[in-house]
Amino acid sequence: xxxxxxxxxxxxxxxxxxxxxxxxxxxxxxxxxxxxxxxxxxxxxxxxxxxxxxxxxxxxxxxxxxxxxxxxxxxxxxxxxxxxxxxxxxxxxxxxxxxxxxxxxxxxxxxxxxxxxxxxxxxxxxxxxxxxxxxxxxxxxxxxxxxxxxxxxxxxxxxxxxxxxxxxxxxxxxxxxxxxxxxxxxxxxxxxxxxxxxxxxxxxxxxxxxxxxxxxxxxxxxxxxxxxxxxxxxxxxxxxxxxxxxxxxxxxxxxxxxxxxxxxxxxxxxxxxxxxxxxxxxxxxxxxxxxxxxxxxxxxxxxxxxxxxxxxxxxxxxxxxxxxxxxxxxxxxxxxxxxxxxxxxxxxxxxxxxxxxxxxxxxxxxxxxxxxxx
Amino acid sequence: xxxxxxxxxxxxxxxxxxxxxxxxxxxxxxxxxxxxxxxxxxxxxxxxxxxxxxxxxxxxxxxxxxxxxxxxxxxxxxxxxxxxxxxxxxxxxxxxxxxxxxxxxxxxxxxxxxxxxxxxxxxxxxxxxxxxxxxxxxxxxxxxxxxxxxxxxxxxxxxxxxxxxxxxxxxxxxxxxxxxxxxxxxxxxxxxxxxxxxxxxxxxxxxxxxxxxxxxxxxxxxxxxxxxxxxxxxxxxxxxxxxxxxxxxxxxxxxxxxxxxxxxxxxxxxxxxxxxxxxxxxxxxxxxxxxxxxxxxxxxxxxxxxxxxxxxxxxxxxxxxxxxxxxxxxxxxxxxxxxxxxxxxxxxxxxxxxxxxxxxxxxxxxxxxxxxxxxxxxxxxxxxxxxxxxxxxxxxxxxxxxxxxxxxxxxxxxxxxxxxxx
Ligand code: SF4
Numbered sequence: 001x002x003x004x005x006x007x008x009x010x011x012x013x014x015x016x017x018x019x020x021x022x023x024x025x026x027x028x029x030x031x032x033x034x035x036x037x038x039x040x041x042x043x044x045x046x047x048x049x050x051x052x053x054x055x056x057x058x059x060x061x062x063x064x065x066x067x068x069x070x071x072x073x074x075x076x077x078x079x080x081x082x083x084x085x086x087x088x089x090x091x092x093x094x095x096x097x098x099x100x101x102x103x104x105x106x107x108x109x110x111x112x113x114x115x116x117x118x119x120x121x122x123x124x125x126x127x128x129x130x131x132x133x134x135x136x137x138x139x140x141x142x143x144x145x146x147x148x149x150x151x152x153x154x155x156x157x158x159x160x161x162x163x164x165x166x167x168x169x170x171x172x173x174x175x176x177x178x179x180x181x182x183x184x185x186x187x188x189x190x191x192x193x194x195x196x197x198x199x200x201x202x203x204x205x206x207x208x209x210x211x212x213x214x215x216x217x218x219x220x221x222x223x224x225x226x227x228x229x230x231x232x233x234x235x236x237x238x239x240x241x242x243x244x245x246x247x248x249x250x251x252x253x254x255x256x257x258x259x260x261x262x263x264x265x266x267x268x269x270x271x272x273x274x275x276x277x278x279x280x281x282x283x284x285x286x287x288x289x290x291x292x293x294x295x296x297x298x299x300x301x302x303x304x305x306x307x308x309x310x311x312x313x314x315x316x317x318x319x320x321x322x323x324x325x326x327x328x329x330x331x332x333x334x335x336x337x338x339x340x341x342x343x344x345x346x347x348x349x350x351x352x353x354x355x356x357x358x359x360x361x362x363x364x365x366x367x368x369x370x371x372x373x374x
Numbered sequence: 375x376x377x378x379x380x381x382x383x384x385x386x387x388x389x390x391x392x393x394x395x396x397x398x399x400x401x402x403x404x405x406x407x408x409x410x411x412x413x414x415x416x417x418x419x420x421x422x423x424x425x426x427x428x429x430x431x432x433x434x435x436x437x438x439x440x441x442x443x444x445x446x447x448x449x450x451x452x453x454x455x456x457x458x459x460x461x462x463x464x465x466x467x468x469x470x471x472x473x474x475x476x477x478x479x480x481x482x483x484x485x486x487x488x489x490x491x492x493x494x495x496x497x498x499x500x501x502x503x504x505x506x507x508x509x510x511x512x513x514x515x516x517x518x519x520x521x522x523x524x525x526x527x528x529x530x531x532x533x534x535x536x537x538x539x540x541x542x543x544x545x546x547x548x549x550x551x552x553x554x555x556x557x558x559x560x561x562x563x564x565x566x567x568x569x570x571x572x573x574x575x576x577x578x579x580x581x582x583x584x585x586x587x588x589x590x591x592x593x594x595x596x597x598x599x600x601x602x603x604x605x606x607x608x609x610x611x612x613x614x615x616x617x618x619x620x621x622x623x624x625x626x627x628x629x630x631x632x633x634x635x636x637x638x639x640x641x642x643x644x645x646x647x648x649x650x651x652x653x654x655x656x657x658x659x660x661x662x663x664x665x666x667x668x669x670x671x672x673x674x675x676x677x678x679x680x681x682x683x684x685x686x687x688x689x690x691x692x693x694x695x696x697x698x699x700x701x702x703x704x705x706x707x708x709x710x711x712x713x714x715x716x717x718x719x720x721x722x723x724x725x726x727x728x729x730x731x732x733x734x735x736x737x738x739x740x741x742x743x744x745x746x747x748x749x750x751x752x753x754x755x756x757x758x759x760x761x762x763x764x765x766x767x768x769x770x771x772x773x774x775x776x777x778x779x780x781x782x783x784x785x786x787x788x789x790x791x792x793x794x795x796x
Contacts, residue, residue, distance in 0.1 A: 052452065062438070070450050228438075286695065
């Protein structure tokens with residue numbers, strides 16, 4: 001019996017995600033419907049202060065950018081086909097330094113694939129969103145608590161670092177109903193975009209030591225605001241390859257790297273004496289957690305790293321992995337995208353993957369891979 | 375008319391004789407006539423020669439992607455939600471070609487903004503390629519034989535889409551009154567300014583006169599819509615309700631004696647209540663103090679074909695929500711049998727409750743045939759099957775399921791006694 005529990009409900013993750021996004025400070029949802037992100041769209045229509053239905057995904061990202069220019073914090077939810085259409089505009093928003101959150105609900109690809117089947121196939125797509133080696137901060141949801149906490153973190157990160165943020169999840173997390181006790185969910189504090197308070201000329205892309213420039217919306221008429229997606233100087237004026245402009249572009253990545261500790265979040269369950277580490281993220285996390293329980297019941301020592309901040313890859317993941325002789329990376333795609341990002345084409349001795357498509361990876365498969373060398 | 379400056383003193387960044395400079399100057403003059411504050415104006419520019427003009431403006435300026443300026447401006451004006459602000463888009467005929475849908479959509483929804491199309495009938499910045507606006511016979515460096523198709527009539531298109539104010543002007547001399555009318559019209563307005571690009575258009579079409587060319591193309595120089603349209607109001611829900619209110623609370627009331635998780639698959643036909651029956655079954659498990667999960671599978675056309683659902687009930691916390699091999703499989707229709715055949719084949723034990731009219735699938739499970747459809751009809755067959763399975767499998771007391779059923783609207787239509795025939 002659930003004697004100690006107070007707020008037991010039977011809900012899907014979409015409900016928690018939507019509620020958390022709004023509580024954290026997002027105020028506008030722009031959406032184009034796509035399976036399996038439809039529930040987020042539905043809930044957003046009831047919960048967001050402003051909800052607009054866009055005619056397609058390019059328009060979605062453009063409208064969102066416009067809302068951000070006017071001082072709002074917009075959100076959308078999509079799946080790979082929609083994300084692919086958004087890519088150019090996400091790069092634009094990143095270059096303009098506009099806060100927004102894109103919830104990317106993964107489904108089986110390639111192309112339109114199977115809309116109603118889950119997957120973890122989009123990490124590489126998000127990794128390659130920006131031309132030139134720049135990152136979009138990306139969080140990945142591993143359970144219902146993450147639906148709440150990481151959604152809030154995504155909004156806060158977008159606001160604090162003035163950048164688009166991707167919240168990666170998958171069909172199973174946003175559509176499956178589960179019994180859940182929400183009495184332990186922490187309070188979420190709303191955040192607001194930091195506005196320029198100075199009296200002198202406002203330079204829209206001049207940053208202090210945080211490397212994040214203060215913002216001013218075009219709704220005010222005290223200071224001129226210039227916003228541009230082309231290579232620009234601190235005034236926001238297009239400047240080919242002028243050193244000041246190139247420095248400004250480099251700052252886009254530097255501001256993420258400089259502040260990475262503040263938005264790095266992961267779950268590390270280390271067992272003393274274990275030589276094997278399971279690394280996972282997103283929907284394979286629950287199967288991995290269950291596999292760890294089974295393995296330990298069998299007497300097998302094993303540790304687990306659930307990566308929640310995915311991009312840019314925090315160095316700490318590599319440092320943790322280097323403490324283990326055996327590393328098993330679990331993810332529901334064909335070739336192991338996180339494994340590749342962590343260990344490269346050369347790989348590393350002792351590193352293997354549990355991969356699969358068109359079905360959820362089961363705890364049994366993970367147990368078998370960990371036990372393969374016993 | 376004010377003498378407030380909207381342009382810097384620096385020279386405009388265009389080739390000598392380019393009509394783009396006149397657009398900038400006429401825009402300044404129109405805004406002076408309207409006596410607006412430069413910082414109540416947001417100029418959104420597209421990609422193309424015209425797009426580099428933003429640095430010359432003293433208004434707010436936003437410079438985005440090729441073809442997307444009208445969509446970006448739509449977001450800005452919807453975000454501002456303030457008719458006192460002037461959102462102006464500068465785009466070329468190339469940008470208008472790429473972003474035609476944004477123009478049609480903007481006119482359709484009536485966003486408060488003005489699009490000024492700099493139509494010189496070719497792509498100037500990239501070397502003079504034709505656009506969809508290039509008229510019949512007009513030559514460009516990459517189309518020296520001349521276009522064989524008429525160009526778009528953007529004004530007609532905008533009228534059809536519902537724009538509030540639409541006008542075509544020849545981009546020579548003073549047309550600031552036309553721009554001023556567009557800037558003051560409520561909703562979506564568009565002014566098409568006809569130009570010739572001296573660098574590519576003039577060279578490829580020597581001696582051609584702009585007004586003659588426009589006339590030959592069949593484009594009228596006139597007001598197409600006179601500003602009587604409506605403007606878009608951004609919807610604002612000032613008191614949205616929390617998505618996690620007490621309304622969703624499920625209170626455990628009974629207890630269950632199962633000691634391990636059970637996975638149940640319910641497979642039937644769309645329109646026969648499969649999803650709600652499965653949801654009731656999972657919710658009742660919570661009422662009985664268990665944890666549960668429920669997910670649905672159905673074809674994209676939700677109203678036809680199979681409809682299946684997987685439920686897990688467990689005394690422990692459920693981590694992995696997959697269930698490749700069900701412990702209990704319930705099949706209520708031919709569609710359901712088709713979908714569940716593979717799962718049945720994977721079962722080495724457990725039980726399959728199947729409608730008695732169906733042939734049993736190949737399986738290692740025990741088969742129980744029940745006249746689900748005959749007893750309650752197709753529409754309630756899934757709900758009945760769930761009651762039946764809970765009764766015999768004893769995951770939890772049937773009272774929990776009854777409670778969930780009776781607290782739902784469906785209880786007004788379906789007599790619960792019909793579901794309790796065991
Ligand atoms: S290339 Fe043509 S359109 Fe571009 S600035 Fe020169 S004259 Fe104007």
